[in-house]
Amino acid sequence: MKPARFDYLRAASLDEALEALTRHGDEARIVAGGQSLVPMLNMRLTKPALLVDLMRIETLCAPRRENGALVVPAGTRQALLLDRPGLADEVPLLAAALPLVGHVQTRARGTLCGSVAHADPSAEVPLCLVALEGEVHLRSAKRARRVRADDFFVGMMVTDRADDELVEAIALPVRRPGTGYAFAEMARRHGDFAIVACAGVVDGQRMRLAVGGVADRPTARDWPLLDGAALDDALNALAWDLGAGDDLHATARYRRDLVRRLGRRVLEQAAEEARRCQG
Amino acid sequence: MPRLNAAQRHEVAFTLNGAPARVEVEPRTLLTDALRHGLGMTGTHVGCEHGACGACTITIDGMPARACLTLAVAVEGCDLRTVEGLAPEPGRLGVLQAAFRRHHALQCGFCTAGILMSLDAYLRHRPHATRDDLTDVIGGHLCRCTGYAPIIAAAVEAAALLRGEPTEETPTYA
Ligand SMILES: Cc1cc2nc3c(=O)[nH]c(=O)nc-3n(C[C@@H](O)[C@H](O)[C@H](O)COP(=O)(O)OP(=O)(O)OC[C@H]3O[C@@H](n4cnc5c(N)ncnc54)[C@H](O)[C@@H]3O)c2cc1C
Ligand code: FES
Ligand code: FES
Numbered sequence: 001m002k003p004a005r006f007d008y009l010r011a012a013s014l015d016e017a018l019e020a021l022t023r024h025g026d027e028a029r030i031v032a033g034g035q036s037l038v039p040m041l042n043m044r045l046t047k048p049a050l051l052v053d054l055m056r057i058e059t060l061c062a063p064r065r066e067n068g069a070l071v072v073p074a075g076t077r078q079a080l081l082l083d084r085p086g087l088a089d090e091v092p093l094l095a096a097a098l099p100l101v102g103h104v105q106t107r108a109r110g111t112l113c114g115s116v117a118h119a120d121p122s123a124e125v126p127l128c129l130v131a132l133e134g135e136v137h138l139r140s141a142k143r144a145r146r147v148r149a150d151d152f153f154v155g156m157m158v159t160d161r162a163d164d165e166l167v168e169a170i171a172l173p174v175r176r177p178g179t180g181y182a183f184a185e186m187a188r189r190h191g192d193f194a195i196v197a198c199a200g201v202v203d204g205q206r207m208r209l210a211v212g213g214v215a216d217r218p219t220a221r222d223w224p225l226l227d228g229a230a231l232d233d234a235l236n237a238l239a240w241d242l243g244a245g246d247d248l249h250a251t252a253r254y255r256r257d258l259v260r261r262l263g264r265r266v267l268e269q270a271a272e273e274a275r276r277c278q279g
Numbered sequence: 280m281p282r283l284n285a286a287q288r289h290e291v292a293f294t295l296n297g298a299p300a301r302v303e304v305e306p307r308t309l310l311t312d313a314l315r316h317g318l319g320m321t322g323t324h325v326g327c328e329h330g331a332c333g334a335c336t337i338t339i340d341g342m343p344a345r346a347c348l349t350l351a352v353a354v355e356g357c358d359l360r361t362v363e364g365l366a367p368e369p370g371r372l373g374v375l376q377a378a379f380r381r382h383h384a385l386q387c388g389f390c391t392a393g394i395l396m397s398l399d400a401y402l403r404h405r406p407h408a409t410r411d412d413l414t415d416v417i418g419g420h421l422c423r424c425t426g427y428a429p430i431i432a433a434a435v436e437a438a439a440l441l442r443g444e445p446t447e448e449t450p451t452y453a
Binding site for chain 2: 001002003004005006007008009010031034035038039041042043049050051053055079102103104105106108109189190191
C-alpha cells in the first residue's frame with residue numbers, strides 16, 4: 001500500500017498555501033496531521049496531484065481566546081490542545097471528548113481542524129463543534145467567511161468548504177455560567193471511532209443533544225428542560241429521525257438504543273452539573 | 280519553499296538517533312520506507328500501513344508518531360528517534376528494554392519496537408504515569424502474541440525504576 005505520485009509543497013505562509021489552492025483547485029489537497037489523509041493515500045482512495053502541507057506555518061499554531069470562544073487554528077495538534085492548562089474549565093466538553101479521539105500516538109500528529117475538514121460522521125471534534133454551536137473560519141485567497149457548525153457539515157465527509165478554501169480555524173464557545181456539559185460514546189475498543197457518540201449541553205432553560213455516528217453528519221436537537229417520560233419520548237423520536245442503518249459494526253436497532261441510553265445519560269449528567277454550578 | 284516534483288527524488292535531512300542523516304526520497308515516500316529501505320534501519324516495523332497497528336511508531340521531536348502515516352519529505356529538520364537509539368551502548372539494554380526482557384513482554388517481537396518507542400516518549404514527559412495511563416498508551420498498539428499483561432507489567436516496572444523507586448514486581452533475573 002503506497003500512495004500514487006504527487007507533488008509536495010511545504011507552505012511557509014498562509015498566503016502561499018492559499019495561492020496553491022486557488023491555482024490547483026480540486027487537484028490539490030491539504031495535508032495537516034495526515035492521520036486520516038495518509039491512510040487514504042496509502043489505499044489509493046484519493047490521488048491528488050499536489051499536497052500542500054500546512055504544518056510549518058507558524059502563525060497557525062497557537063490557540064487563542066477571542067469573543068468568548070477558544071479559537072483553534074489549523075496547525076494545532078490534538079495533543080497540544082489536550083495539554084492546555086485549564087482546558088477542562090474553558091471548554092469542558094472538548095476536554096471530555098479529545099481523549100477519545102484515536103490514541104496518544106495519533107493525537108500527537110492529528111489536528112482539530114483536520115478532523116473538522118475530514119467530517120467523518122463518527123468523529124468527536126465535529127460533534128463538539130455542533131453541540132456547542134461553534135463556527136468554522138474559512139479562508140481563500142479572495143475572501144474569509146465564518147460558517148455555523150450546523151451549516152458546515154453537509155453529509156458523509158462532505159462540507160460547505162469550497163476547493164480553494166482552507167479551514168483556518170474553528171471557534172469553540174467557552175463554558176457559560178450555569179451550563180452543564182457531558183460527553184459519552186460507545187466504541188468497540190477505546191480509541192476506535194464511536195458507534196454512537198452523544199454530547200449534551202444543559203442550562204436553566206433548554207437542553208441540547210448532539211449525536212454522532214448515526215446520521216451522515218453530527219446532528220443536534222434542542223428541547224426545553226424535559227425529564228421522565230417526556231424525555232424518553234423526545235429521545236425515541238430523535239433516535240428514529242436520525243435514520244440509523246445496519247453496518248459491519250452495529251445494527252440500526254442497536255444504534256437507536258444507544259441514542260436513547262447515551263442521550264439520556266449525557267443530558268442527565270449535564271443537567272446535574274448545571275444545577276451544581278448554579279447553586 | 281519550492282514545490283517538490285512528484286517524479287523526482289529529493290534530499291531530506293534530519294537528526295536520527297542523535298546523528299545527522301540524509302536520504303533521497305520521492306514526495307510520496309513514507310517515512311517507514313525511507314528508514315527501512317533508504318537508510319537500512321529495519322528496527323522500525325511495518326504492519327498495516329494505515330495507522331492501526333502501531334508497529335511503525337517512532338518519535339518525531341519527542342512525540343510519538345506513526346511513521347507509516349508520515350511523509351519522509353515532511354520531517355526535514357526534525358529530530359527522529361527509532362528503536363535503534365534506545366540502548367545506551369551496543370550489548371546493553373535500556374531500562375525499558377530490560378524490563379521487557381524480564382517480563383517476557385515480547386514473543387515474536389514484531390510489535391515491540393513501536394511499543395518501546397511510545398512508552399519511551401511517554402515516560403520522558405510523564406515520569407509519574409500510572410498503570411492506567413500506561414495501559415492507555417499501549418492501547419495504541421496491537422500485539423498478537425502476549426495478551427498485553429506482561430507488556431503492561433514491564434511498563435509499570437520500568438516507570439518505577441526510572442523514578443528511582445524500589446519495584447514491587449521484583450525481577451527474577453536481570
Ligand atoms: C488508528 C487511528 C484511529 C483514529 N481514531 C479516531 C477517532 O476515534 N475519532 C476521530 O475523530 N478520529 C480518529 N482518527 C482520525 C484522526 O486521528 C485525524 O487526526 C483526523 O481525522 C484528521 O486530522 P489530521 O490533522 O490528521 O488531518 P489530515 O489527515 O491531514 O487531513 C484530513 C482531511 O482534511 C483535509 N484538511 C486537513 N486540514 C485542513 C484544513 N485546515 N483546511 C481544509 N482541509 C483540511 C485534508 O485535505 C484531508 O482531506 C483516527 C486515526 C487513526 C490513524
Ligand atoms: S504500520 Fe504504521 S500503524 Fe501499522
Ligand atoms: S510479540 Fe508478537 S505481536 Fe507482540
